[in-house]
Amino acid sequence: MNLVVGVGLRANTPYAELRALVDSALEEAGPGAVQLIVTVTDKEAQLHRLADDLKAELRAIPPSELAEQPAPNPSRYVEHVAGTPSVAEAAVLAAGAELVVPKRRSANATAAVGRLPAPGYQPADRDVVNRVIAERRDVRRGFLNLPIDGELLTRVLESAHRAPSVGLSQPWDFLVIRDLATRRKVHDLATAQRDAFAASLPEDRRARFDGLKIEAILDTPVNIAVTCDPGRGGRHVLGRHADPRTTWFSAAIAIQNLWLAARAEGLGVGWVSFFEPADVANVLDLPAHIELVGYLCVGYVEEFAAAPELVRSGWAKRRPLEWAIHHEEWGRRDASIVDDAIYAGQNAVPATGQRVRVIVGGDTADLHEADALVVDLGPERPQADFGVLWRPARTPAEAVEFGVEIARDLALQRVGHLVVQLEESSERAEALARGLKVGASACGLTHSSA
Ligand SMILES: Cc1cc2nc3c(=O)[nH]c(=O)nc-3n(C[C@H](O)[C@H](O)[C@H](O)COP(=O)(O)O)c2cc1C
CATH class of the missing domain: 3.30.420.180 (CobE/GbiG C-terminal domain)
Structure with missing residues (x-):
């Protein structure tokens, strides 16, 4: 000491x-x-x-x-x-x-x-850590046709293997794939999923998606399938008993370590999740108890872009840190997200982009159009469906806040117009609809009522 x-x-x-x-x-x-x-x-x-x-x-x-x-x-x-x-x-x-x-x-x-207290790192060393974190990128294009040295790859995998894991269960494995025939099969799976996703999009969003590259499976010399063995460590893994998800979290953290170590070595990494994991497991002939967590494309690149590709292409924006930090109780942020939205609305620059119909208090049956989104305020978690946002607001004030947040989140996803459709006559539903409009105005979105 x-x-x-x-x-x-x-x-x-x-x-x-x-x-x-x-x-x-x-x-x-x-x-x-x-x-x-x-x-x-x-x-x-x-x-x-x-x-x-x-x-x-x-x-x-x-x-x-x-x-x-x-x-x-x-x-x-x-x-x-x-x-x-x-x-x-x-x-x-x-x-x-x-x-x-x-x-x-x-x-x-x-x-x-x-x-x-035990000392931290010197400022220059801290800067390096922060730089690697800030300058790590998901890379899908600009890969060079250069081999990756075996020792270097081992160093990167060693960093991945140092990741924290629940009960030190280390549930991950790294399947390193160089074979072109295998990569082609995986590529075919991603292409099929890409087509399915494109078909689910509203028209204007689809046009934008067409210009995006979502994988580099054949452009990179090495692909790495990171897997998870949910049962590793047996029955009494410390900390997993109450929350089995921690096993998958552990494997995901190993991927982040890999990603950062690769960036430090000058290697680009692109994570591809356009798959049914079981299909990839099948192509890779994984044992049935082993699950795919992430499929990574790894190689040297021309450059690391300063900002995420999805930001540069206008597909999405980063969520401000202040929105993510709550003090002592949910919703108590440094700046009120509602006040902040009202203030921002005074200087909003008109946004352009997709139109989304937000159905407040509707049910999944209302989801027949690609641009519809249902907000469910009920007490029961609805069936998982990305078209349904479950927002069981406890008070009207919280409902306003949830509405503001939904609108601002949609703006980050490049939505330009909100149609607010109120299907439930309750104070909370009305408050949420009000919040949607405040949030929309804040981000320069036009809005109308249906
Ligand atoms: C779990 C996960 C899955 C992802 N899947 C894909 C994918 O299938 N295709 C793709 O192009 N990018 C994928 N990404 C990359 C994200 O789009 C990227 O991390 C995000 O846009 C931020 O960019 P950055 O990583 O360069 O900071 C994935 C990232 C994560 C963490």
Whole structure:
């Protein structure tokens, strides 16, 4: 453990007295190495000797800064002579440590001990981590016809294999596929799913989708099927018993590690999910208990784009971070999403794009048109269908908020016009419809009522 000692002393304090005081405080603190001695002025020779003896750094912090610390045992006398009501305790706190031994005193000195948190990385190293995260891209085009070195690929897979996993069950495996014939079969599956997805889209959205590339199965020298064995680790995997989904989460995290490590090595990765997983399992002849989690296309690329391809192509936009962070209770964000929408609506730039009919309080039977979306406010979770949004708002205020959010989310998906159709006469349904209109205005969407 890393300890910090805060010291206040009179100029003539004998070293033996100071040392005995500090030793007794350290004994109470328990095991640990002293990293830092902090005080208000480092002119005294005894402090330098103490730092040398304890092999610690000596740091002086000005009284004005010490005076700002919430030291538990301030003293008027110390404030009078030192310009801060606390030296030893305040020094520990100012060093960023948790106070574990409060101020104790001898005839001429005071000492307190704190515990420093384990250190993070230096700023330059942190920048690299953040850069890799920010500059990782899902890549589907611009792959180069270059082989991937075996050792490099092993390094990348090693990073994937270091991922956290529930109960350390490590449920993943990595099936590395280079064979062209196998890749062709997988490619055929993706093509069929692409066609099926295109057929489900409203016309204007389909036109945009036609211009998008969604896989690079044949353009990359290596494909990796990342699988999950849901039963790995047997019956008593720690943490999985209450939430079996954690197994698949673990495999997905391994993919993210792979993705980041590949980016650091200059390898592009594209995740393809245009499959029925069982079809891919069949082509790859996987054992029946092994499931596909992700199918990755890996290769060297011309460049890594600065923004996601779906953003650059105008298909979708990123959701602002402020919308995603709630404090203490659901919906309590730094900025109210409703107020924020009303404000944004005053300066909205008209959006263009697809028209969506949002049926508030309808049921799945209303989903016959490709541009329809049902919002179900009922207490029971409806059958899974991406055309139904389940929003069981607890209050009308929450319903407004859900409406705003749906509209703004649709705007991120490049919707341009909302038709709001109210099928339920309840306060919550009306509030949700109101929210849809506020959210639509905020994003420059036109809206009408049906
Ligand atoms: C689980 C998952 C499945 C994905 N499936 C596909 C896919 O089938 N085709 C595709 O082109 N991109 C796919 N992507 C990539 C996303 O579109 C991409 O991550 C997103 O647009 C953000 O872009 P970025 O990864 O470059 O930041 C998938 C991503 C994830 C996480």
